[in-house]
Amino acid sequence: MTSTPFHRLPAAAPFATSRHLWHLLFVLLLAMSVMAPAAVHAQPASTIDIKEADAKLTAARQDIDGLRKGLDKLTDDAELVQRRADALDIQNRAEGLAEALAPQLASVAARLTELGKPTEGGKEAPDVAQQRAQLEKSNRDLDAQVKLARLLSVEAAQTAEQISAMRRTQFQARLGERRDSFVSSSFWSELRGDLPRDLDRMADLRQDVGAMVTATPGWGWLVLALLAVAVLTLRYWFDKLIVRLTASRVPPGRLRRSFLAVAIVMLSIATPGLIAEFFKIGLVWRAEVGDATQSLLDGLVAMVCFGGYVTGLGYALLSPDRPSWRLPPIPDEVARGLRWAPAMLGTLVIIVWLAERLPILLNTSLTSTIALNSFVVALLGILMLWTLLRAERLRRASQTTEEGQPPAPRPLWIAALSTVAWVVLVFSLLAMLIGYAALGSFVIRQSFWTLVVLTTAYLASVLIEDGFSTLLGSNAQPKDGEPAQSRIRIQAAVLLSGVGRVLVIMTAAVMLLAPFGEGPADLAHRFDQLHRGLQIGEVQLRPGALVQALLVLALSLVAVRLLKRWLTNRYLPSTELDPGMQISAATLFGYAGVVIAVALALSALGIGLERVAWIASALSVGIGFGLQAVVQNFVSGLILLAERPVKVGDWVSLGGVEGDILRINVRATEIQMGDRSTVIVPNSEFITKTVRNVTHANPLGLVQIKLPMPLSTPPQQVKQLLLDAFGAHQDILSAPEPSVFLDGFDAGHLVFKATAYVSSPRLAYGVRSAILFDVLQRLSDAKLEMAPPATMLLRDEPSIAPAPITQAAADPRTPEPR
Helix, strand or coil, X not given: CCCCCHHHCCCCCCHHHCHHHHHHHHHHHHHHHHHCCCCCCCCCCCCCCHHHHHHHHHHHHHHHHHHHCCCCCCXXXXXXXXXXXXXXXXXXXXXXXXXXXXXXXXXXXXXXXXXXXXXXXXXXXXXXXXXXXXXXXXXXXXXXXXHHHHHHHHHHHHHHHHHHHHHHHHHHHHHCCXXXXXCCHHHHHHHHHHHHHHHHHHHHHHHHHHHHHHHCCHHHHHHHHHHHHHHHHHHHHHHHHHHHHHHHHCCCCCHHHHHHHHHHHHHHHHHHHHHHHHHXXXXXXXXXXXXXXXXXXHXXXXXXXXXXXXXXXXXXXXXXXXXXXXXXXXCHHHHHHCCCHHHHHHHHHHHHHHHHHHHHHHCCCHHHHHHHHHHHHHHHHHHHHHHHHHHHHHHHHHHCCCCCCCCCCCCHHHHHHHHHHHHXXXXXXXXXXXCCHHHHHXXXXXXXXXXXXXXXXXXXXXXXXXXXXXXXXXXXXXXXXXXXXXXXXXXXXXXHHHHHHHHHHHHHHHHHCHHHCCCHHHHHHHHHHHHHCEEECCEEECHHHHHHHHHHHHHHHHHHHHHHHHHHHHHHHHCCCCHHHHHHHHHHHHHHHHHHHHHHHHHHHCCCHHHHHHHHHHHHHHHHHHCHHHHHHHHHHHHHHXXXXXXXXXXXXXXXXXXXXXXXXXXXXXXXXXCCCEEEEEHHHHHHCCCEECCCCCCCEEEEEEEEEECCCCHHHHHHHHHHHHHHCCCCCCCCCCEEEEEEECCCEEEXXXXXXXXXXXXXXXXXXXXXXXXXXXXXXXXXXXXCCCCCCCCCCCXXXXXXXXXXXXXXXXXXXX
16 A cells, blocks of 8 residues: 555545545444344344243243253363353343233233223123133233243343353363473473374364365355455455545544544455455355354354454554554654564464364364463464564664664653563463463463453544544634634533543453453343343333433423523514513523423433432432522522512612622522622522612612702702703703702702703713713803802811821712812
8 A cells, every 4th residue: 555644635525525434434334244243132023922932931941951951060161151152042032032022911911901800790791701811811821921031031141150150260270270391301291192193183174174175166266266356456446445535535633544544454354354254165165064163164254354353453553654644653663663563463363263273173182282272372472572572672773863862761651561561471471381371371362352452442542532523523622712612512522532432441341351251252242231221220221211311301402592592582582571581581491491301301211200209309308408508599599580679780789789780590690890890699698688779660860969059149040050951961861851959948058959860870970970060160151159068167277287088088979078
């Protein structure tokens, strides 16, 4: 394959035209579904006859009895594995039969309920009585069959667990077993004695394979060979096509690299798997193959696919020919120097599997079996050690500077993992040398399996993160000025990628347990049991119901948000409600909508509202003690939104806090002060304390001026002057019209009281100040003098010291004395 620099890729088409990406994803998923081993699922029929159900239950009972016969004395691990798989199969069949019979039992019970109980002392019609008798008999038979099927399912599960316990016990015993060392003469002496008989059996196997090959006609092998060549050609063509489509159709970003890596892995699985399948077809074309040989050939095809997976995974992560497409930060020299390692590891995995299965098929001696298994497993361990050593040397050579400076140290976690791998592999090889062949072989296989699982988890995590980040958001963090929809998409991408990576980690943890007794069949059985859900009390939590509940909740919340936005922007502005009432109505609708959405989601999950009410009543004691203040504020907020003693936009004064209401939330209300700061006041304060609402009943603001004048001042002239001053200001309302009154006589002065109104109390202070300036100017132009206040003392001599500035004088709203 040619190298395509990542930074030179052509620009991708817009996101709306990326349908080719979905075509590629569909092809890959289809290939995965075709090549993956098919799990055995219980497919219950829609209706099952009672006699047919009895026959199946009888057969299941006989199968369970046959599995349990002689189980305690069984030591062959292969036989134990087969019996456990049979027990799991019986469990699946029994559970499927119970699920198929349950709807029929419910239907019969419903029909009996519709008939009702017969009246005492009365006679039923013959047809009704006959139908009742048939229904009661069917009900008894179906109920007994359902109970028996469930009992058989439990017995099969217990049998599988018993076999697993036996395998674990025997496995631990084998790990601690010590035999003659490879360097001892007794081991080689015993091997020389057993080897001729084992070689004869191997020769018989070669003859059988040769007979199978010759039984197939030549034209058949020719057709299969042409098909293999076609697969290799298609592999080369698909390799070029996927690189071109990935570079041109996949959205820009890291998704291109992770998508190409997954595509390489899929092609690496399909190519050798199809060729191995063609070879198996050629062998069994006309030859009669026994069950053991057929099982060996089927397993060989599966292991060839696994070897291709190991090769493709290593090549996809190293990317020796495409450095700019490489996912992990591996130096180019290391990637090019280790390009041979994935293919060798994949091939050696197949050889290790054959070395384990062939002795069982040929029934070779124990010494030959140990020698063959230990030899190939030791090769695998030595290859892994050599790969670690080669990688470290290449890394040091790539980081050595021209001046000869030592390379930079590795990160601590990488150095720790490398050290642990060295210690484990060396320990395993030494254990095999001194006679603990089972322990050393197991540790090497477990180390290799751990490497495969961790690299797979890394690739899956990268693909999930890159996919969600590219298709839903961006790799950058959300900024303050970014649109809300973009921020929501980025948050959804982060959340979904996090959930996906957690699932990958959990799956990797389960897969790492596979060598300890959880085989692929066991894992498939566990995944098959997921659809039955988890029983918690009387509630059955099923994955399908959980997904349905989440979908209902998401759609309901989206619908509530859209309706709330429509009410706020379209409907409520067209009504006669004031803006504060519009906000309160929209908020109440949002609260009610969230409650309804949660109720619908719980119903979709299978949790009725009566259970929710019971839980709420059970939690009422805790709410009464621990959450009393929160509940009080919540209820107070609902009262504020319903009765509206205060609303958004009101000017209120409460306990020394005075300002405008910005927002009424569930627990507290936000008030903006005159200095632009915000005060958070609990909602209960507005219900339990005295609140001064300046704009509650009347939104108008009052401008009031008191003017002292001498007794000699013409009253009508002063009245007209004040009215003219009010009329000259544009913020003074004409209705109600301004008014001037003679308030009385005070210390030999005339006191005039002038009042006017503005549209808001917030304007009163500024308008009053402007009118005072205007009145003073008009008095000066009319040569009219104001009378001094009664509290002002006029002295001929100046004061000795200036008077201190009081708090009232510091207030800008307090007029300074003249």
